[in-house]
Amino acid sequence: MENIKEKLLSGELVPFIGMGVFENTKANDGSNLPYDSDSMILALNNGRAMSDRLMYEYSRAAMSLEQRKGRDFIVQMTNHIYASKKYDLPFTYEFLKDIKPKYMIDTNVDDSSCKVYEDVEHFMITGISRITADYDRFVVYKYDPDAKEYSVISKEELNDTLPILFKPMGCMQPDMNFIISDADFVDWLTEAMGGYALPPFLKEYKKDKSYMFLGVDFSRDTFRMVAHEITLGLKDGFVVTKKDELTKKENKFVDMHNLEVIKDNSDAFLKSML
Template sequence: MDNILEKLKEGSIIPFLGLGVFENTKTTEGHSLPHDSDSMILALNNGRAMSDRLMYEYSRAAMSLEQRKGREFIVQMTNHIYTSKTYELPKVYQWLKTIQPKYVIDTNMDDSLLKIYADVEHILITGISRITADYDRFVIYKFDVSAQTYKRIPKEELTLDLPILLKPMGSTQPEMNFIISDADFVDWLTEAMGGYAIPPILKDLRRNKEYLFMGVDFSRDTFRMVANELTLELKGGITLLNKDELTKKEEKFIKTHNLENLKMSVDEFIKEHE
């Protein structure tokens, strides 16, 4: 794909970030941050592996932990992973800071994306789940640069004048809302399929757009479904899957969504487009 930087700046190609962008990211103490499903499970379970059935996908493991130890435990553990230690921004966020696209989709749950927009006014939309008051599975905030604070706004006040940061799986900031366990994903995806995962204005914005999938694991059923719902009516795009052989499910997703896979790592891609 030609002119990627220009397309990112003008908004015709939208960055879509997954857990894999944390590969090679370490805390100041030298510990690795979760960068795939297995390492997320270990982080949630104090470094201990779980049964093969639960190790299949971190949402399944998180559901087991929630059932045994309670919802508050899994929320606090998720928050602990990203807030208890300091770590350098992964390269992809450093790179995006130089571009500051008008729309970014980030399925990670930390606040790295928020940090790179801390010097400009922007809109933050975080996912929520398992609520009964409304069908919408999102909360909208407007960022005040001078006060460095977020304020909730109703979806009717949302416009496209400011950069929009969509964190559909939640975030540590400004409020702890996480889509982490099976029950969370089932609820979120159910409402997403009904059209309640994003504000209506974004449904128009995403039409006929291309996507740059960075660090997204399409071998896992859950995130293929998440990506499918968030990119409806897409034009196509790029995936970065640096592996010798793709799974059948990965190949099918790439083909049906008119994507091109570049066999390179996220870091290699960034080096080519700095």
């Protein structure tokens, strides 16, 4: 655990952020931001629980809502969860904002990680799905801090001269592209396995790095598969989790990827680094 800040700054250590970092975040109206699969389902469905089969994982519930109400509904509802509320930047992102890691992976779809880099030039890659014009399942942007806007650039322009923010599950800005329903994940993962979910530069740049998993729940197959594809070629890393016991599948993932398990709350762990 030595020199974490230096390793984040150099890109040797890559933060991999999941929904759990929102657990202690409340909106200004007193409501909770989604911080796990169940709370995301409730947010997508106006606070109402769904059947046990659909409550298994939010992507399944989102697929059901999309089939009943249309794709535009699920996109707008996902955006509404965050755009309709004001909330302080979760501590994880505040911690990272002081460092501005060389490379960061954020699987949340709000714009908190964009705020980490809001005052510096950076590249952002967002995931997309279910398009027919191309195999690539990503869009590459470059951010201008003076104009405070993102512009689309070609994938060949991506390099490591600026920090890289990778949001594989999409983002609210600059365009609402979300990997949220089962169909989205199936499409994205299928193309990821074919090599089309990451720009060519990132495929090589990500290799032989260490990863710091914060707020990521590996108890469901979907996010284990997402993490596996994104970190192919990793060296090692660690998972910060407050769970007392990991499932058999979680332990298998940890062992396969040479990860260390740190039993702690993400906020408490990062505060110990200060």
